[in-house]
Amino acid sequence: MAMNGDSCAKEEPKTRFSTREGVYTLMPLIEYYRPNRSNFSTNSVPLNAVHLSLVNIPDVRDYSERICLNIGKELYIYVYKGIKSGADMITQIEKKMFKTMNPTCHDFNSCHASKDSIPLLVGFNNGIITLHDIIRKDIYKVFNEEKLVDNTRVTCIKWVPNSRQFFLTSHASGQLYLYNEELPCSTSPPNYQLFKSGEGYAIHVCKTKSTRNPLYRWVIGSENSTINQFAFSPCNLYLAVVSQDGFLRVFHYDTMDLVGIARSYFGGLLCVCWSPDSKYVAVGGEDDLVTIWSFHDKQIIARGQGHHSWISVVAFDPYTSSFPSDDESPDKECFSTWYRLGSVGQDTQLCLWDITEDVLRQPIICSTVNIKSKSNECSNNGEVYNMTCSNHIGSNSFVNNHLTNNNNNNKDNETDSVPSAVSKYSPPSIKQRVLLSFVDRRDGGSASNKKFSSRSSSGSDKCNTSFPIRHSELEDPMKLIGTAACPRFDQCPLLEPLIRKKISTERLSSLVFKEDCILTSCYDGSVYTWARPGKIPLFMFEIAQFGIEEVLLLKTVV
Amino acid sequence: MGRSCAIQSSKIIHNFPLYEGGNISQLEKQIGPENFPNSERYCGLVNFGNTCYSNSVLQALYFCKPFREKVLEYKARNKQRNKETLLSCLSDLFHNIATNKKRVSTVAPKKFIARLRKEKEFNNYMQQDAHEFLNFLINRINETILLERNHSKSKDALNEDKIPLEEPTWVHEIFQGILTSETRCLNCETISSKDEDFFDLQVDIDEHTSITHCLKCYSNTETLCSDNKFKCDKCNSYQEAQKCMRVKKLPMILALHLKRFKYMEHYNRHTKVTHRVVFPLELRLFNTSDDAVNPDRMYNLVAVVVHCGSGPNRGHYISVVKSYDFWLLFDDDIIDKIDHSTIEDFYGFTADSQKSSETGYILFYQSRDMETKVTNSDIRVNGK
Numbered sequence: 001m002a003m004n005g006d007s008c009a010k011e012e013p014k015t016r017f018s019t020r021e022g023v024y025t026l027m028p029l030i031e032y033y034r035p036n037r038s039n040f041s042t043n044s045v046p047l048n049a050v051h052l053s054l055v056n057i058p059d060v061r062d063y064s065e066r067i068c069l070n071i072g073k074e075l076y077i078y079v080y081k082g083i084k085s086g087a088d089m090i091t092q093i094e095k096k097m098f099k100t101m102n103p104t105c106h107d108f109n110s111c112h113a114s115k116d117s118i119p120l121l122v123g124f125n126n127g128i129i130t131l132h133d134i135i136r137k138d139i140y141k142v143f144n145e146e147k148l149v150d151n152t153r154v155t156c157i158k159w160v161p162n163s164r165q166f167f168l169t170s171h172a173s174g175q176l177y178l179y180n181e182e183l184p185c186s187t188s189p190p191n192y193q194l195f196k197s198g199e200g201y202a203i204h205v206c207k208t209k210s211t212r213n214p215l216y217r218w219v220i221g222s223e224n225s226t227i228n229q230f231a232f233s234p235c236n237l238y239l240a241v242v243s244q245d246g247f248l249r250v251f252h253y254d255t256m257d258l259v260g261i262a263r264s265y266f267g268g269l270l271c272v273c274w275s276p277d278s279k280y281v282a283v284g285g286e287d288d289l290v291t292i293w294s295f296h297d298k299q300i301i302a303r304g305q306g307h308h309s310w311i312s313v314v315a316f317d318p319y320t321s322s323f324p325s326d327d328e329s330p331d332k333e334c335f336s337t338w339y340r341l342g343s344v345g346q347d348t349q350l351c352l353w354d355i356t357e358d359v360l361r362q363p364i365i366c367s368t369v370n371i372k373s374k375s376n377e378c379s380n381n382g383e384v385y386n387m388t389c390s391n392h393i394g395s396n397s398f399v400n401n402h403l404t405n406n407n408n409n410n411k412d413n414e415t416d417s418v419p420s421a422v423s424k425y426s427p428p429s430i431k432q433r434v435l436l437s438f439v440d441r442r443d444g445g446s447a448s449n450k451k452f453s454s455r456s457s458s459g460s461d462k463c464n465t466s467f468p469i470r471h472s473e474l475e476d477p478m479k480l481i482g483t484a485a486c487p488r489f490d491q492c493p494l495l496e497p498l499i500r501k502k503i504s505t506e507r508l509s510s511l512v513f514k515e516d517c518i519l520t521s522c523y524d525g526s527v528y529t530w531a532r533p534g535k536i537p538l539f540m541f542e543i544a545q546f547g548i549e550e551v552l553l554l555k556t557v558v
Numbered sequence: 559m560g561r562s563c564a565i566q567s568s569k570i571i572h573n574f575p576l577y578e579g580g581n582i583s584q585l586e587k588q589i590g591p592e593n594f595p596n597s598e599r600y601c602g603l604v605n606f607g608n609t610c611y612s613n614s615v616l617q618a619l620y621f622c623k624p625f626r627e628k629v630l631e632y633k634a635r636n637k638q639r640n641k642e643t644l645l646s647c648l649s650d651l652f653h654n655i656a657t658n659k660k661r662v663s664t665v666a667p668k669k670f671i672a673r674l675r676k677e678k679e680f681n682n683y684m685q686q687d688a689h690e691f692l693n694f695l696i697n698r699i700n701e702t703i704l705l706e707r708n709h710s711k712s713k714d715a716l717n718e719d720k721i722p723l724e725e726p727t728w729v730h731e732i733f734q735g736i737l738t739s740e741t742r743c744l745n746c747e748t749i750s751s752k753d754e755d756f757f758d759l760q761v762d763i764d765e766h767t768s769i770t771h772c773l774k775c776y777s778n779t780e781t782l783c784s785d786n787k788f789k790c791d792k793c794n795s796y797q798e799a800q801k802c803m804r805v806k807k808l809p810m811i812l813a814l815h816l817k818r819f820k821y822m823e824h825y826n827r828h829t830k831v832t833h834r835v836v837f838p839l840e841l842r843l844f845n846t847s848d849d850a851v852n853p854d855r856m857y858n859l860v861a862v863v864v865h866c867g868s869g870p871n872r873g874h875y876i877s878v879v880k881s882y883d884f885w886l887l888f889d890d891d892i893i894d895k896i897d898h899s900t901i902e903d904f905y906g907f908t909a910d911s912q913k914s915s916e917t918g919y920i921l922f923y924q925s926r927d928m929e930t931k932v933t934n935s936d937i938r939v940n941g942k
Contacts, residue, residue: 246840266856267838286838288770309768310836346836347766478926481854488854489844507766 017501022533049509055108070103071525123154161236170227177214186212221245235278242269260298263486276318284311299484306497308347317513344508351497583662588895601655602891604666611688614875617888618861621879628728645702647673700729735809743790745797758813769837777845804847808855812923834906857923865919
């Protein structure tokens, strides 16, 4: 756990970094900057995170992408040219200044974007939501204008997948609302009627004669605990929500059933994302950890330790991950499954993580048995957790792991221990180390693999129908410590980042993986494009002759 | 630019709305009468000229419920007292606050400050370091308890300079944790460990980090070499060694001191480090030892002493405390209800250009298992 080589010396941000697939290079000429940085008062208005939304217009050959970013009271929309061209080609499409409110989040409707229409939703710090079209200027709608629905900050806004009119917003008040853009908001404060409720959440419908916005209200978590982010699964079936109360909650979106929970190690969870195959959810938060939760097993399967501060964004890199597609039968023996995950945080660092097969295939190490053995008063609740299935194997391997881990700790306490057994099971990971000892992985591992596959058919439907969590657990997260929803450190593999690089002088606030590049942005409004290995365009080679630093220097002089 | 500490008391009386006869105070309006906790009192503290370092720490300690209860208990047990001590003055002050007729008012900690100024460390009218004061106060209270306990046991014995090693005091029970330092001799590989008590942890801070990371760095392995070699008992000589400090016993109240004042040789004085260090409302420790007694302890932030201004001996101290479900800001005699998101303003700064400099300086985290105990007992009291 010791963080070697962490010096307090001031480190300059990196302009390139190498991973096992090659060198990522910052594109110095494609840096979108806030044009006017002078009247930038921070004392009156707390800084909002600068978010990025991207959209690709179909059937347009060149420069088909648009990018939207919010900075302070301003909203910018540019033509995004990726790695294809230089800064002189930046085309600003739109700039909006807001006098009394700050845009906090936005989302293009990428499913229904066309040459003639690109709808853009924007949420504001006072709860107001606007919808306009960046091409068709006749469309402009305001929702929650009187702030009767919710007057707290919109923390996240998303179009419902494949929908032309439905969108979902989350607020600092701890509530989610579903809107239909075709409907007006009611002119009086909405009356709600309970529609459905479960442990730790309740869903209401708006009670009006004619259908009005919002259609549904989801109240999630303990009172007033801000919903920080939500994400629809790529399969469009599930909704993952993270809140300030430290919980990840995964819902079946249509049935509105809670299908799984996880708890941060401590503190609020700030960001969430799904793996491209919808099998894993990654979250990041105030515990400085990246946590990976398996949808299938409904448990935390790994934690990543490497950030020096809170994590603002987690994102899977679908282009650098390897997983069986839906059509193929998942034959685990010959197909190597692994995922690339990225994260950026308030520590100005970018971390890339490889989640390899040895982590994905690990046996379940904490289960209901642990709850029972931990304290007597929890014993009733033990049976409530049907999220982990194999009690027997689970408890055994927990003991094994626990013991070996302890031995390990005593033996090489202060050196970085790299268990030798790991290398056999981690084909892609060269630098990454799994700190937990997996000494008896080979025997136990294959046995549990069979368990995994046999469970796969029944597991998901079981959890979809009911997932009873008692409210007491949610109110007292202490009771979750040591369970699959919040394992202890020695009960769950601990990952180290493949790379960890300081890439900015300001806190980072977004991370987007694209086919040929990575985009990052930070609180001061700068947006950086990192060309992927081998994707560096020709003009960059000229720069390479002189060196990027020189070009950067030249750029700042000009 | 730090605000001046010396506020004339006459001015306060005119400006402060709480003195307006009969009216419900501003704070009560902010909180709302229905949400105002029944048994709770909020009292601002008058500044006697540069005493905000004391006011801010006292308010923070008052809202560390286990500490407050023990101090009030002490007051109840020592009705007629023979000797005035810092602890007796503190218990009088806390008693004054807790039994105040008004729900919101202002109290002048006159006796306490007068007693404090008899101590040689605080016998002037200068601004002091809030952490030094906290440290002094906690240790002095502990000594007083031990002395009085000793005194009552053997009335004739006058071994005042010898602090006996006995059962822990309530100060120990609340603030004391144990650090274990493991040292591995690089020559003979022998690991020796040594335990030491602490009342607070003093952590170095770094730019763009979290308190979690700073605490982790606190437990980083350090190599003892060259001038700083380790005397290994087994090798019977000075050897290179690796040392690591980790928490073995987690205290009930974890006080974290962010080392924001760095001595700059260049200027021959201390300057303030305004690095942004984020601290969550909920905390668990990563740097616990393998044999830790209570490694799962979950902490909640209950109070923050905030330093405003540019240097240790100038500027101003205020405190932010949690009371029931809301947060209050105590600035000497002024009390404001604040939104918990305001705490973000005290993390520190990312750019040097930013002018204001209110930064979290001492963090008080209270163990969650204690909190439930306290509220349970509260319920019982209210139930009676």
